[in-house]
Amino acid sequence: MEFDVNIIVTTFPLYLRGLGTTLQLVAIALACGMLLALPLGVIRAMEYPWLGRMVGAYTYFFRSTPMLVQLLMVYYGFGQFKWLQAQWDAENRFWLLFREPYFCACLAFSLNTAAYTAEIIAGAIRNSPVGEIEAAKAMGMSWSLRMRRIILPGAFRRMMQSYSNEVILMLQGSAIASAVTLNDLTGAGRTVYARFYAPFEAFVFTGLMYLLLTFIVLGLFKLAERKWLAHLRPRGA
Amino acid sequence: MWYDYLGSILEGAWLTLQLSLLSLLCAIVFGLLTASARLAPVAALRWLAAGYTTVIRGIPDIVLMLLVFFGGQMLINDVAYRYDLEPIEFNPFWAGIVTIGFIFGAYFGETFRGAFMAVPRGQLEAGAAFGLSSWQVFSRILVPQMLRFALPGLGNNWLVLLKSTAIVSMIGLTDMTWLADQAGRSTRQPFLFYLIVCVLYMLLTACSGVVLRRVDVRYNAGVVKGEL
Amino acid sequence: MKKLLGIALLGATLVSGMAQAKDWTLIRVGIEAAYPPFNELTPDKKVVGFDKDMADAICSYLKAKCTFVIQDWDGMIPALMSRRFDTIISSMASTAERKQKIAFTRPYYNTPAFFVIKKGSNLNVDSPAAMKGKRIGVQSATIHQNYVNEFYQKAGAEVTAYQSLDQVYMDLVAGRLDAVLFGSVENDTFLASKDGAGYVMAGKPLLDPKWFGEGAAIAVRKEDGDLRKRLDDAVDALHKNGTYDKIRKKYFAYDIWPKSGS
Numbered sequence: 001m002e003f004d005v006n007i008i009v010t011t012f013p014l015y016l017r018g019l020g021t022t023l024q025l026v027a028i029a030l031a032c033g034m035l036l037a038l039p040l041g042v043i044r045a046m047e048y049p050w051l052g053r054m055v056g057a058y059t060y061f062f063r064s065t066p067m068l069v070q071l072l073m074v075y076y077g078f079g080q081f082k083w084l085q086a087q088w089d090a091e092n093r094f095w096l097l098f099r100e101p102y103f104c105a106c107l108a109f110s111l112n113t114a115a116y117t118a119e120i121i122a123g124a125i126r127n128s129p130v131g132e133i134e135a136a137k138a139m140g141m142s143w144s145l146r147m148r149r150i151i152l153p154g155a156f157r158r159m160m161q162s163y164s165n166e167v168i169l170m171l172q173g174s175a176i177a178s179a180v181t182l183n184d185l186t187g188a189g190r191t192v193y194a195r196f197y198a199p200f201e202a203f204v205f206t207g208l209m210y211l212l213l214t215f216i217v218l219g220l221f222k223l224a225e226r227k228w229l230a231h232l233r234p235r236g237a
Numbered sequence: 238m239w240y241d242y243l244g245s246i247l248e249g250a251w252l253t254l255q256l257s258l259l260s261l262l263c264a265i266v267f268g269l270l271t272a273s274a275r276l277a278p279v280a281a282l283r284w285l286a287a288g289y290t291t292v293i294r295g296i297p298d299i300v301l302m303l304l305v306f307f308g309g310q311m312l313i314n315d316v317a318y319r320y321d322l323e324p325i326e327f328n329p330f331w332a333g334i335v336t337i338g339f340i341f342g343a344y345f346g347e348t349f350r351g352a353f354m355a356v357p358r359g360q361l362e363a364g365a366a367f368g369l370s371s372w373q374v375f376s377r378i379l380v381p382q383m384l385r386f387a388l389p390g391l392g393n394n395w396l397v398l399l400k401s402t403a404i405v406s407m408i409g410l411t412d413m414t415w416l417a418d419q420a421g422r423s424t425r426q427p428f429l430f431y432l433i434v435c436v437l438y439m440l441l442t443a444c445s446g447v448v449l450r451r452v453d454v455r456y457n458a459g460v461v462k463g464e465l
Numbered sequence: 466m467k468k469l470l471g472i473a474l475l476g477a478t479l480v481s482g483m484a485q486a487k488d489w490t491l492i493r494v495g496i497e498a499a500y501p502p503f504n505e506l507t508p509d510k511k512v513v514g515f516d517k518d519m520a521d522a523i524c525s526y527l528k529a530k531c532t533f534v535i536q537d538w539d540g541m542i543p544a545l546m547s548r549r550f551d552t553i554i555s556s557m558a559s560t561a562e563r564k565q566k567i568a569f570t571r572p573y574y575n576t577p578a579f580f581v582i583k584k585g586s587n588l589n590v591d592s593p594a595a596m597k598g599k600r601i602g603v604q605s606a607t608i609h610q611n612y613v614n615e616f617y618q619k620a621g622a623e624v625t626a627y628q629s630l631d632q633v634y635m636d637l638v639a640g641r642l643d644a645v646l647f648g649s650v651e652n653d654t655f656l657a658s659k660d661g662a663g664y665v666m667a668g669k670p671l672l673d674p675k676w677f678g679e680g681a682a683i684a685v686r687k688e689d690g691d692l693r694k695r696l697d698d699a700v701d702a703l704h705k706n707g708t709y710d711k712i713r714k715k716y717f718a719y720d721i722w723p724k725s726g727s
Contacts, residue, residue, distance in 0.1 A: 064396070064442035065435040066403035069414060073435070076421065076632070077428035079639040088640045099641050101625075168294075175297035179407060181625050186300055194539040194606040197546060197566055199307035207296040207304065214295035241508035248510075307540060310547035329549075409537040411510075419499065419506055422631035425638075425660060 007201040011192045018188030019209060025102075025184065026174050029109035030167060036114035041121025042147070055118065062115035068176045070112055075104040075180040101180045113170050120162050124155035157228055164221040168214055175210070185209055239429060242420035246430070249413030250437050256330070256412060257399050257441075260337035264398065267342020272349035286346065293343035299404050305336045306408050333405045341398050348390035353379065355386040385456045392449040399441060403434075413437060489692055491530050493550035494520050498535045499629045502654045502716055503556040503681075506535075518712045519573060520554040523683075523699040526708075537628065539606040542567060545684060551692060553684040556648075558608045560678035568687045570697045573709075575680025575723035576648045577670030578609060581637065581655065583663060590644055590668035593620035600625065602633040602642040609646040612676045634660065646671075650717060680723040 008015075044055050062070065078084055078098055087095035097103040128151050136146045178187030189206035193199055226233070274286035293301070309332070316322075356379055364374040406415035417434045421427030496516060498506045504514040512533050524531035534550045545553055545567060559569035580590040580601075589595040593616045601617055603610040605626035618624040625642065627633045630651060637645050638660045647655075649670070655661045671677060683700070685693045703709045704722065713721060 061435070061439070064400075065438045066400040066414070068403045068407070069431050069434050069438070072418065073428065073431040076635065077431050079636065079641065080426060080428050085638075085640050099639075172297035175299045176404065176407070179628070181627055186297065186303075189300065189303070190539065191605075193303070193307065193543065197543045199304065199311060199543060203300055203304040203308060207300050210297055210300060211292065211295040245508060245510045307543050307547065310549065311543070314548050409535065409540065411535065416510075420508070422499070422629065422635065423505070423508075425635060427635075 003204075004196075004198060004201055007192065007196050007198055008205050011188070011195075014183075014188045014191060015185065015205065015209065018183055018185040021177070021183060021187075022171075022174055022185040022213075025105055025109060025177060025182075026171050028106045029113050029174070030170060032106070032110035033113035033117055033170075036110065037117035037121055040114065040118035041125065044118055044122035045125035059115040059119050062112050063119070067108065067112050067173050068179060071105060071108040071176060071180060074098075074108045075101060078104075101182050105174075105177050105180060105182055109170065109174060112173070113166065116166050116169075117163065120159050120166060121155060123162075124159040125151055127158060128154055160221065160225055160229065164218065167217055167221075171213055171217060172210065239420070239424050239426055242416070242424070242430070243433075246413055246416050246420065246433060246437075249411060249416040250441075252330075252410075253402050253412045253414075253437075254441065256333060256337070256405065256410075257402050259334045260341065260398060260402070261395060263334055263338025264341035264345045264394075267338055268345025268349050271342055271346030272353055275346065275350050276353060290343045290346055293340055298337075298340055298401050299407055301340055302333070302336050302404065302408050305339075306332060329408075329410055333408075333410050337398065337401060337405075341394060341401075344394050344397070345391070348387050348394060349383070351390070352383040352385075352387035356382045381456075385460070388449070388453050388456060392445075392453075395445060395449075396442060399445065400438065403438075489527070489529055489551075489695060491532070492524060492527075492552060492692075494524075494531050494533050495536045495541060495545060495550040495553045496520070496533050496555045497538050497541065497629075498533075499538070499631065500556055500651070501630070502650065515574075515712065515716045516554050516556055518715070519703075519709075522703055522708050522712060523554070523696060526699045526703060527695055538604060539628065541606075542684070545686060548686075551685065551689065552696065556681045557684050558678035559680065559682035559684075560608060561675075562611075563678075563684070566687075567684050568690070568693050569682040569684050570693055570700055572678075572680030572682040572723045573700050573704075574721040575672075576650050576721050577672045578612075578646055578648050578677060579652055579666040579670060580644045580646050580668050581652050581664050582644045582667045583637075584665050586643065588644060588667065593617045593622065596644070597621035598623065599643040600641065602627060602636055602645040604628070604630055604633055604647075608677050612671065613646055615676070637664070650721065 040055050040058070043051050044059070046052065084095060084098060088099050132150055132154065133146070136150045141149065174184060175186040177184040178190055183191070185206055189202045193202035196202070271286045271289060274282040275290075277283060277286075306329070360378055360382065361374055364378045365371075369377065402412060403414040406412050406418060409415070414434055417430040418427075421430035424430075496504050496512055498504050498512045500514075500516075502514055504512060504516040507513055512535065517533070520531060520533070534544075536544050536549065538555075541553055541555065541557070542563065544550065556574075557563070557569075559572055563569070580588075582588050582590060588599065596617050597620055600623045601613050602625050603613050605628060610624075610626050613622070613624050625636075627636070630647065633642070633645050633647070634655050636642050644667075649666065652666050656664060656666070683696050685696065700709075709722070710720075
């Protein structure tokens with residue numbers, strides 16, 4: 001069994017395009033997911049009776065079912081409905097989005113990561129030191145000011161570790177995008193595999209690319225921790 | 238009709254459950270080995286375990302599965318061919334279990350490592366002082382106490398593992414996701430069948446929650462908690 | 466100790482069952498089970514279709530016991546090469562490209578490929594230039610994908626490759642695709658279904674052996690020349706003794722036996 005590097009060299013453009021798709025998908029999902037998770041996380045932490053329960057149901061659904069099924073549901077599942085097909089025929093701008101696999105993947109990934117991130121944020125808010133909150137109240141800070149200046153900044157620092165895990169999970173979770181015809185990094189690997197029948201060349205290289213991306217993400221979080229969590233660093237000798 | 242498929246999807250759900258439980262067992266074995274290696278006095282072992290953990294956690298499940306399923310199969314048969322052995326049959330069900338176990342072994346290893354370190358050293362020394370062998374110290378003192386610290390992490394990892402089994406459908410194992418996918422295409426009602434899979438997964442998650450809480454109570458017996 | 470035993474057991478089961486000796490009394494057949502009407506899965510998980518019936522007839526002719534292994538299409542050839550099964554009887558076209566890796570028997574059927582489009586959409590599917598900007602769906606790792614990529618994608622059409630046939634037709638009906646490319650028999654089955662009412666086959670029949678091969682044939686590993694010989698004889702004999710036509714009539718009203726017959 002020989003490892004044919006030529007296969008990787010000739011298909012490199014394919015991998016590069018796949019890498020681009022993966023990066024875009026993950027970046028969009030993380031950004032949209034964070035935007036959605038912020039209010040949801042606050043609602044979840046504040047324990048509003050009805051709203052909180054609804055958010056809880058949302059996070060429960062997305063956290064207890066596989067993202068692959070969620071993705072297939074958005075793409076093939078929604079596409080089945082005659083009503084939606086009629087909207088496509090009528091060129092309705094908004095619903096036309098659901099025709100594109102790219103949008104469907106972004107939507108499914110965003111909703112998924114938002115559910116996890118909301119729980120992370122809620123957890124970090126709940127762990128706010130009582131003293132900090134009481135001090136803020138004693139200073140006469142309003143709820144929104146307290147949130148903005150005291151609770152959220154503290155919560156973000158506390159959630160750094162678990163959020164970095166979520167980012168890496170999202171990066172790896174995005175590898176299922178090829179199930180809805182998208183040519184992401186894994187899709188590129190599968191194409192190369194089907195064309196050359198060479199599993200090692202195709203998937204070892206794909207794996208290395210993901211490994212590299214993971215290291216980059218971890219490195220970025222290390223930098224962020226150095227900046228935002230400087231006060232927690234052990235003092236140098 | 239759509240309900241004709243229910244029976245086979247429930248069969249698929251049973252396969253998913255078997256696959257998950259056996260993978261869990263396998264992952265616990267890999268995890269214990271990794272944790273032991275990471276805490277071993279031999280530097281080479283520590284490096285090996287750290288490398289395994291880093292690499293596995295940096296590569297998506299699906300890529301690793303594709304690699305093991307197709308690459309592993311090819312490699313084993315190539316070796317067999319070279320040494321003039323009979324070709325070996327690759328059972329996809331067991332290959333899936335070992336692959337998932339191997340992947341999650343890296344995550345379980347981290348959980349176990351933390352839990353091992355949380356057991357007070359004095360307990361182990363006391364055991365040794367009583368004349369217990371190192372195996373007895375491990376199985377009677379270290380593991381029962383370590384489990385208490387490991388349980389929350391194990392519970393989380395189990396839920397992630399359960400959901401990861403859906404990915405085996407992408408490499409052609411006929412689990413419930415694969416069967417539902419197939420049924421959805423044949424009947425042109427994919428939404429309904431994906432919904433059924435979601436409900437089944439939520440059911441499994443809910444049941445796991447109940448069991449985990451029971452186990453948690455069992456292993457936290459006798460732990461005194463401070464009143465908040 | 467128990468743990469070690471467990472691992473050993475697990476390992477033993479993983480590599481369980483040394484494959485049978487080479488007298489081919491047991492043949493493991495790879496089949497996609499998602500390519501109606503040639504092969505598909507019933508609700509109770511039985512493989513049915515023309516390919517399945519052919520495989521059964523071949524096996525009983527060879528007095529061999531056949532087991533069927535379901536395999537997704539894009540992993541079909543690698544799975545054969547890595548010995549997950551011994552032969553592919555799953556409507557695989559015998560092409561020069563595939564022959565570099567695996568061997569084929571004589572073809573057992575050959576049908577032209579056609580595009581399917583919406584009735585009244587009046588697409589000129591024969592002209593790649595006219596299909597510029599149109600969305601064409603194919604199954605991945607097929608002759609149809611190779612053809613469309615070479616002529617239509619390069620001319621500016623938007624080509625999407627799917628894992629299975631049903632997904633392609635599903636997205637055609639949903640309106641995500643303007644045209645799809647499959648063999649005439651697959652298309653006929655789709656057009657006769659409830660979903661296919663508003664659709665038609667269009668353009669000229671596509672048969673160029675350079676792109677579409679010599680027809681669907683049975684695939685084996687290159688080193689199993691003896692198995693290939695047996696399967697070859699079986700296909701010929703079944704055609705001569707009328708079994709082939711009996712099976713064919715169960716599914717199709719017209720003959721699909723390869724004309725040239727190499």
